[in-house]
Amino acid sequence: MRKIGLEEHFVTEDLVGYGAGTATVARPDAWREASRRLLDLTEERLAAMDAAGVDVQVLSLNSPGIQAEPDPAVAVARAAAVNDFHAGVIAEHPTRFAGFAALPLQDPQAAAKELERAVTQLGMRGALVNAHTQGRYLDHPSLRVVWEYAEGLDVPLYLHPANGFDVPHVLSDHPELIGPMWSWGTDTAAHALRLVFGGVFDDFPNAKLLLGHMGEGLPYVLWRLDSRWGFHNHHGIELKLGNPSAYLRRNLYITTSGVCSAPPLLCALLALGADHILFGSDYPFEDIVEAAVFLDNAPISEADRAKISYQNAEALLKL
Numbered sequence: 343m344r345k346i347g348l349e350e351h352f353v354t355e356d357l358v359g360y361g362a363g364t365a366t367v368a369r370p371d372a373w374r375e376a377s378r379r380l381l382d383l384t385e386e387r388l389a390a391m392d393a394a395g396v397d398v399q400v401l402s403l404n405s406p407g408i409q410a411e412p413d414p415a416v417a418v419a420r421a422a423a424v425n426d427f428h429a430g431v432i433a434e435h436p437t438r439f440a441g442f443a444a445l446p447l448q449d450p451q452a453a454a455k456e457l458e459r460a461v462t463q464l465g466m467r468g469a470l471v472n473a474h475t476q477g478r479y480l481d482h483p484s485l486r487v488v489w490e491y492a493e494g495l496d497v498p499l500y501l502h503p504a505n506g507f508d509v510p511h512v513l514s515d516h517p518e519l520i521g522p523m524w525s526w527g528t529d530t531a532a533h534a535l536r537l538v539f540g541g542v543f544d545d546f547p548n549a550k551l552l553l554g555h556m557g558e559g560l561p562y563v564l565w566r567l568d569s570r571w572g573f574h575n576h577h578g579i580e581l582k583l584g585n586p587s588a589y590l591r592r593n594l595y596i597t598t599s600g601v602c603s604a605p606p607l608l609c610a611l612l613a614l615g616a617d618h619i620l621f622g623s624d625y626p627f628e629d630i631v632e633a634a635v636f637l638d639n640a641p642i643s644e645a646d647r648a649k650i651s652y653q654n655a656e657a658l659l660k661l
Contacts, residue, residue: 343395343638343647343648343651343652344397344651344652345394345395345396345397345398345621345634345637345651345652346396346397346398346399346400346440346620346621346651346652346655346656346659346661347396347398347399347400347599347621347622347623347625347630347633348400348500348552348554348597348599348620348621348622348655348659349400349402349500349502349554349597349599349600349622349623349624349625350399350400350401350402350622350623350624350625351380351401351402351403351404351405351624351625351626351627352380352381352383352401352402352403352404352428352431353377353380353381353403353404354381354424354427355381356420357403357407357408357420357424358377358381360406360407360408360410360411361377361404361405361406363406363410363505364404364405364406364504364505364521365377367505367520367521367522367523368521375626376626376627379625379626380404380626383401383431384434384435387399387625388435388438390625390626390630390631391438391630393630393631394623394630394631394633394634394635395634396623396630396634397437397438397652398437398438398439398440398655398661399438399439399440399625400439400440400441400442400467400655400659401428401431401432401439401440401441401442402441402442402444402470402500402502403424403428403444403470403472405472405473405502405503405504406472406473406504406505407444407470407472408420408421408424408444408445408446409447409448409471409472409473409474409475409476409504411446411448412448412476413448414446414448414449414452415449417446417447417448417449418446418448418449418452418456420446421443421444421445421446421453421456422456422459424444425441425443425444425456425459425460425464425466426464428441428443428444428464428466429441429460429464429465429466432465440465440466440467440659440661441464441465441466441467442466442467442468442469442470442500443456443457443460443461443464443466443468443469443470444469444470445457445469445471445488447471447475447478447485447488448475448476450484450485450487450488451487453485453487453488454487454488454490454491455491457469457488457491457492457495457497458491458495461495461497462495466497467497467498467659467660467661468492468497468498468499468500468550468552468659469492469497469499469500470499470500470502471499471500471501471502472502472503472504473501473502473503473504473505473506473526473529473530473533474504474506474507474533476507477507479533479536480499480501480533480536480537480542481536481537481539481540481541481542486542486545489542489545489546489549490546492546492549492550493546493548493549496548496550497550497659498550498551498552498595498658498659499549499550499551499552500552500553500554501530501533501534501551501552501553502530502554503522503526503527503529503530503554503555503558504526505520505521505526506520506525506529510525513525522600522627527555527558527559528558528559530553530555530558531553531557531558531559531560534551534553534558534560534590534594535560535567535586537551538581538586538589538590539579539581539586541579543589543592543593544581544582544583547592547593549593550593550595550658551593551594551595552594552595552596552597552620553594553595553596553597554596554597554599554600554622554624555597555599555600555601555624556596556597556598556599556600556601556606556607556610557594557596557610557614560590560594560596561596561606561609561610561612561613561614562606562609562613564586564587564590564591564613565587567585567586567587567590568585568586568587571585571586590614591613591614591615591618594614594618595618595619595620595654595658596610596614596618596619596620597619597620597621597622598619598620598621598622598633598636598637598650599622599623599624599628599633600622600623600624600627600628602628602632602633602636603636604640604641607619607640607642608641608642611642611646616642616645616646616649616650616654617649617654618654619649619650619654620650620654620655620658621633621637621650621651621652621655637650637651
C-alpha cells in the first residue's frame with residue numbers, strides 16, 4: 343500500500359550548530375548516527391524509503407532549526423536559504439519528496455511572507471514549527487498573521503517538539519525525562535492547548551494543526567479536558583464551540599510518527615477518527631521499516647489503513 347510520511351527530518355551543514363541543545367538529550371553514539379543520516383538527502387535516505395515501502399517523505403528541518411537563531415534578520419535570511427535548498431532537493435526527486443517550510447518566527451510578518459513564498463513559489467505543503475521561538479508560542483498575538491496566511495493558503499502548520507524555554511522544577515533533577523523521553527510530548531500538548539484556549543481556532547476556524555507522536559497524548563484526554571473545563575474557573579475565556587475537544591476534533595490532525603503501538607493508534611481512531619490520522623516515521627530517529635510494518639499490520643480496517651497510509655496526506659497536502 344502506498345505510504346506518505348509526514349515527519350521526516352533533515353538538516354544542512356550550516357544549520358547543524360542549532361541542534362547542539364538537542365544533542366544533549368541523546369547518547370553520543372546515537373546522536374552521531376542520527377546526525378549523519380539527517381545530512382543525507384539522497385542515496386541512503388532513498389534506499390531506506392524503498393526498504394520500508396515509503397513512497398514519499400514530506401521533509402522538514404530538524405529541531406530546533408531556524409527558531410534557535412536569536413537575530414531576527416539572520417533568521418529571515420537563513421529560512422529563505424534553507425527553503426530554497428529544500429525546494430531544490432524536491433525538484434531533483436519530485437515523486438519521492440515534498441516539503442514543509444522553515445519559518446523565521448522571530449519576525450512574524452516576515453514569517454508569514456516566507457510561508458506565502460514557500461507555498462506559492464517553491465511548492466511547499468505547509469510549514470513545520472519547532473516548539474517555541476525564543477520563548478514565544480504560536481498563540482502569541484504577534485503570530486496571528488502567520489495563522490492568517492496559513493488559513494488563507496489552506497496549508498497546515500506542523501507543531502514539532504524541541505527543548506523547552508525553561509526546565510520545570512519537577513524535572514530539574516531528572517535530566518533523563520527532558521527531551522523526547524517525556525518533556526517534549528507534554529510541552530507540545532500544552533502548546534497545542536494554548537492555541538485552543540488562546541482563541542487561535544476561534545479566530546481561524548479553518549486552520550489546520552498537525553501534531554506528531556500520535557497526538558502527543560491529547561487523544562487520550564479529550565473527555566477529561568471537557569469535564570474539567572466545566573469545573574474550572576474560565577478566567578474570562580469563552581470558547582465559541584463550548585468544549586476544548588471540539589477544536590481538537592475539528593482543527594487537529596496527527597501522525598503516527600515515533601509511536602509503533604496499537605493501543606495509542608486505536609485510542610486516536612476512537613477519539614479523532616481515521617480522517618485525522620496520517621502516517622509518519624520520525625526519520626531518522628526511529629526505524630522507518632518498523633513504522634511501515636506497524637501500520638501494515640495494525641488491527642484496523644483496510645479502509646482506515648489506506649486513509650492513514652496515504653489518502654489523508656494526499657487530501658490535506660494536495661499531493
